[in-house]
Amino acid sequence: MPLVDAAWQEWLGTNAARGCTMDSMIDAMVQAGFAADVAQQMVRNAIGLSLASGAASGTAAARANGTEAAPPQKTPHPYRYDDAPVARGNTIRAYDRDVQVLMRCERPQLMVLANVLSADECAEMIGRSRHRLKRSTTVNPATGQEDVIRNRTSEGIWYQRGEDAFIERMDRRIASLMNWPAENGEGLQILRYGPTGEYRPHFDYFAPDQPGSAVHTARGGQRVATLVVYLNDVPDGGETIFPEAGLSVAAKQGGAVYFRYMNGQRQLDPLTLHGGAPVVAGEKWIMTKWMRERAYV
Ligand code: PD2
Numbered sequence: 001m002p003l004v005d006a007a008w009q010e011w012l013g014t015n016a017a018r019g020c021t022m023d024s025m026i027d028a029m030v031q032a033g034f035a036a037d038v039a040q041q042m043v044r045n046a047i048g049l050s051l052a053s054g055a056a057s058g059t060a061a062a063r064a065n066g067t068e069a070a071p072p073q074k075t076p077h078p079y080r081y082d083d084a085p086v087a088r089g090n091t092i093r094a095y096d097r098d099v100q101v102l103m104r105c106e107r108p109q110l111m112v113l114a115n116v117l118s119a120d121e122c123a124e125m126i127g128r129s130r131h132r133l134k135r136s137t138t139v140n141p142a143t144g145q146e147d148v149i150r151n152r153t154s155e156g157i158w159y160q161r162g163e164d165a166f167i168e169r170m171d172r173r174i175a176s177l178m179n180w181p182a183e184n185g186e187g188l189q190i191l192r193y194g195p196t197g198e199y200r201p202h203f204d205y206f207a208p209d210q211p212g213s214a215v216h217t218a219r220g221g222q223r224v225a226t227l228v229v230y231l232n233d234v235p236d237g238g239e240t241i242f243p244e245a246g247l248s249v250a251a252k253q254g255g256a257v258y259f260r261y262m263n264g265q266r267q268l269d270p271l272t273l274h275g276g277a278p279v280v281a282g283e284k285w286i287m288t289k290w291m292r293e294r295a296y297v
């Protein structure tokens, strides 16, 4: 049986406060290997704490307390758009480079940027990655394991944060641009999609109600924002699509799309559903940075 460690405590607290039903939480814990009686006790405790902290109205805590007969409601409060940390203005000084803002969107919180990397820097990133690529995986929400599945047809490589002077400069520039601590960032990931390669719509945050997420949020907490930098011009296809927002961003060398999905109250924005459209002609190279709530060590 798994240990009820800090990651599970966080998972319990978050889901009790956001209105998950007791049964769904117990089921998820049993699926992850907990004995049913242990899961039931842990969920009761979490809901008790949530009640005591005054977060009960409209939540699993209220229903458990007999104060509300409403059917399960998974999102009791709509996402609140508080201020994003990124700088205002048409040009952002990002560590050692001026980055141009081409477009800002408020819902979801998103920016399209130009000149994040120079053409030489893009070529350097591609050159050092091309011969070291491995087929990309996605997180299985039930188990937390990395699975190779058909909805993500790309190859990739991870770079450790600050692993050499060039990578460190990229990490610093991106942290400055996102206005978020460099130590909260995951290592940079480089991805290559060949013709027909795609990444079907998904969320970059870890699903809070899935047991497999606890493994990932144990290190640095939830993801809060993403920057995708385009390392080449894609002749046709390969846009980053946001189907709920009706938006798509074309892949232009050195440009980027930034989007933020966790606000100061730890709510997650469902409008940030996004994917990489199939590449129709040529290939597509991107560099991705995911920022976490806390230091990612
Ligand atoms: O390929 C993309 O455009 C893309 C966009 C957003 C990939 C990812 N996210 C990702 O790897 O999560």
Ligand code: ZN
Pocket: 202, 203, 204, 274
């Ligand atoms: Zn993504």
